[in-house]
Amino acid sequence: MSFAFSTRGAAAACFAAVAATAIVVAPAARAESNPFLALFEGRSVAAPTQDARVAREYPTSTRALVEDPTGQPAGTITVDTKNRQLYLSLPDGRAMRYGVGVAREGFAWNGQTRIGRMAQWPDWTPPAAMMKRRPDLPRHMEGGENNPLGARALYLYSGERDTMFRIHGSNEPWSIGQAVSSGCIRMLNEDVSDLFDRVKLGAQVIVL
Secondary structure, three states, X not given: OOOOEEEOOOOOOOOXXXXXXXXXXXXXXXXXXXXXXXXXXXXOOOOOOHHHHHHOOOOOOOOEEXXXXXXXXXOOEEEEXXXXXXXXXXXXXXXXXXXXXXXXXXXXXXXXXXXXXEEEOOOEOOOHHHHHHOOOOOOOEOOOOOOOOOOEXXXXXXOOEEEEEEEEEEOOHHHOOOEEEOOOEEEEHHHHHHHHHHOOOOOEEEEO
């Protein structure tokens, strides 16, 4: 399958680490507990204050079984970037719907890809180009709660080529429903784990 996509801004690809976390202002306590967090966060979306987070419970899952609005064959993933929803088409005209975080302004894209790789609690190694720009980044991060790719990652490929875009988990539930990334699609960890268990390697992914 060819990877024919268009960007809606200057950026034509995302590096997973930058895309992997929300563009938020982290409280000092979170920055201290995860020294790498500040490397992946910007300031275009203000995070709730710590008191607000204590007062508000974020959902662990957004998934819902709905009538499929996409018309795609079963097994196809469709990302509705405008409404910040991801649909996995199921048999009998149904779909599993999840809330997602999408690309921020300047990094949006659309097109068709396929799942070329799947990983649980994936590691992350910064690309050479990113390391050149940001020599302060860690050379490698093992998978886990502090890794910006979260619990699962679906790697989007064009043929045998890694496009550098991902559908991946997130430990920042307040970012779901926001335009936050550098092109990757982020989900709650429980949601991406559910999606991971339902899809197959090679499945088609359509980003609208």
